[in-house]
Amino acid sequence: LYLDQPLEAGREVPATSGQAHYLGSVMRRAPGDAVLLFNGRDGEWEGRIAAIRKDRCTLAPERLARPQAPQADTRLLVAALKRDAMEWVVEKATELGIGLIQPVLTRRSVADRVNTTRLAAIAQEAAEQCERLGLPRVEPARPLPAVLDAWDGIPLLVGAERRESPSLGRVAQGMHAPWAWLVGPEGGFERVELDDLARRAFVSTASLGPRILRAETAAVAGLALLQALAGD
Numbered sequence: 040l041y042l043d044q045p046l047e048a049g050r051e052v053p054a055t056s057g058q059a060h061y062l063g064s065v066m067r068r069a070p071g072d073a074v075l076l077f078n079g080r081d082g083e084w085e086g087r088i089a090a091i092r093k094d095r096c097t098l099a100p101e102r103l104a105r106p107q108a109p110q111a112d113t114r115l116l117v118a119a120l121k122r123d124a125m126e127w128v129v130e131k132a133t134e135l136g137i138g139l140i141q142p143v144l145t146r147r148s149v150a151d152r153v154n155t156t157r158l159a160a161i162a163q164e165a166a167e168q169c170e171r172l173g174l175p176r177v178e179p180a181r182p183l184p185a186v187l188d189a190w191d192g193i194p195l196l197v198g199a200e201r202r203e204s205p206s207l208g209r210v211a212q213g214m215h216a217p218w219a220w221l222v223g224p225e226g227g228f229e230r231v232e233l234d235d236l237a238r239r240a241f242v243s244t245a246s247l248g249p250r251i252l253r254a255e256t257a258a259v260a261g262l263a264l265l266q267a268l269a270g271d
């Protein structure tokens with residue numbers, strides 16, 4: 040269970056009403072039952088349900104079971120996609136261990152706003168499900184040129200379809216974090232955006248094969264490959 044509270048032995052913490060409902064009504068848990076707790080900072084704690092009643096529940100962390108490992112600096116930059124696709128990408132990127140998700144507004148982005156709060160909630164649920172201890176940072180959407188202008192220089196790999204780019208597998212061989220993976224919108228990048236990317240020294244393009252993948256497929260397939268070859 041994710042709790043936005045400091046975790047330490049002997050300090051009871053309240054669950055949210057949603058978690059209390061889940062534990063009591065869905066899982067039929069009772070006082071004294073074991074739970075696993077994390078907050079994205081203090082590692083994973085074994086604990087117990089101290090008290091539970093309807094939509095109220097108090098949890099007691101008892102023992103640090105897994106210390107917090109440092110999060111590798113891995114980033115997904117993804118053009119603002121339709122809501123369902125965006126939410127799916129955030130869920131899968133979290134499962135794949137991404138450190139930061141930066142939605143970017145591009146010329147052909149179909150969405151011009153992104154609900155960061157909702158995406159962060161999806162990331163939290165995905166982290167709970169996959170037993171990941173740290174949450175990815177979900178940044179507010181920003182225009183692609185602004186993100187590039189403020190970039191700190193870590194290698195940025197751009198998913199490029201229909202172009203003579205080396206395969207991502209080859210580009211990622213021997214790489215280590217930090218790295219970032221950028222995927223364009225449903226309609227692809229515009230020429231001027233590709234030219235802008237090409238003149239930045241930290242950018243390389245990489246291909247996932249000769250087929251045109253949906254943006255969400257390219258986002259997740261690229262991350263899976265990068266995580267396997269250059270992740271933690």
Ligand code: SAM
Binds near residue numbers: 199223245246253
């Ligand atoms: N409208 C574009 C076209 O038909 O040429 C396709 C854009 S594609 C649906 C969306 C994004 O996914 C692209 O901007 C690119 O970043 C990524 N992508 C799609 N297929 C890819 C591939 N084979 N290799 C690498 N990236 C790919």
